[in-house]
Amino acid sequence: MASRALRAVVAVSTLLAAFTPASAQEAVVNVYTFRQPDLIKPALDAFTTETGIRTEVLFVDKGLEDRIAAEGENSPADVIVTVDIARLSAAKAKGVTQALEDETVNSNIPASYRDPENHWFGLTKRARVFYAYNARVPEKVMSYAALSDPRWKGRLCSRSGQHEHNLALFSAAILHWGEQRTEEWLRGIKANLSAAPSGMERDQVKAIAEGRCDLAIGNADQVGFMQTNARSPEQQEWAKAIHIVFPLFENGATHVNIAGAALARYAPHRDNAVKLIQFLSSPRGQQIMAEQNFEYPVEPRLKASTVVQSFGPLTADALLMDEIENTRQLASEIVGRIGYDNGPER
Known part of the structure; x- marks a missing residue:
């Protein structure tokens, strides 16, 4: 039984080592996502092309905030991407996010679509x-x-x-x-x-x-x-x-509800994580995410995709x-x- 437990610990340690870069200065950002990876990949690829910072993605379809909480201070998570205000709020309540006071992000996202304490930010409307x-x-x-x-x-x-x-x-x-x-x-x-x-x-x-x-x-x-x-x-x-x-x-x-992102509490690549959230909140980032997911940018002056516009006007x-x-x-x-x-x- 002890050897089985030891193997489990080694397996988890190996996984975290593979997901966590050797240096906190490495040009990478780790994304924990409730959304299917294919649905956020175009935006992440555009971010990498623009900044040179690569992304590593871990898809967690159940208990995302619990997973990060269990990892504690050793969590590799830099940015959390999820859907619905309830899930964004749950991540904050679980203590796995941190406040991000950033003028760029706040200017990109209307106040009604972000946490008053800046723990989460809406990127698209549903x-x-x-x-x-x-x-x-x-x-x-x-x-x-x-x-x-x-x-x-x-x-x-x-x-x-x-x-x-x-x-x-x-x-x-x-x-x-x-x-x-x-x-x-x-x-x-x-x-x-x-x-x-x-x-x-x-x-x-x-x-x-x-x-x-x-x-x-x-x-x-x-x-x-x-x-x-x-x-x-x-x-x-x-x-x-x-x-x-x-x-x-x-x-x-x-x-409308939202899909959005948050800065992970112990983000090991915080500077890179902030750059990713800045990009995702930008007009280009919002439009890529919205088009890929048939949603609406949170910035009302940005247009939805042709498919979404065909549904009719949204107020x-x-x-x-x-x-x-x-x-x-x-x-x-x-x-x-x-x-x-x-x-x-x-």
Whole structure:
């Protein structure tokens, strides 16, 4: 047993040695990412071409902040790249990020899309929209409030109400409407569901294409991935069955979340890490990341890709990301209280 434990320690030490450069001055930056490496590679390659600093990437799809916390002061992580305000906030709460007071980054990123204490920075916006069935939903403009209208009874699909993407939207609703109205709204949505919430974003599109529901909540970027997914032509067919509706709050704006980056607490190549965050936050960096992921630059004057523009115009809600995250626990409590994930009562 002891020898097995020793081998495990040696294996981990070897891995860290391979990932960690011999010198802190070496022209490298280590990126821990929740995003698929292929989705950030074009931006990282552009950074290397511009600066001569190479990147080493470690993909961690579960427990990214826990991994870095376990590595402690010996962590090779320089920059953390992840999606959703909840995950960015979790990294900060876990103590694996550090504040970055940088005039360049702050001038690139609007204040509403960065941490007030500068522990994380949004790089792209992710619009929370409706997937609407072409054959039965002609509407091009709708409100978020409309989801609780009885006309949609038995016609809605949803993933879990406790998923980060939905909780962020529900948090935004609380900030706009208050707790009581938001709970009534969610009860109405639950009553309108065609079945208990399940699956992920693309599963909602599949359900619509198969005629199991007519309307669903999802992120706009997933439609871009489906439309261009040559490896899975069935997803292209699902995407043809729907159109995107940008739902609105009373202020005429659509809820957005973010994908972003943070400076790791013990970054061994801090100067290089700062240069990478400066690049990713720059207009060029934002546009590369946005185009690769079918998202929107956080800088409103920058244009989205041709594919994303084809979805229609986006007017992004101006709620602060940290306010949305601070309301997340209340949103989760409401979802649990009404039994949202149990689906409609029959």
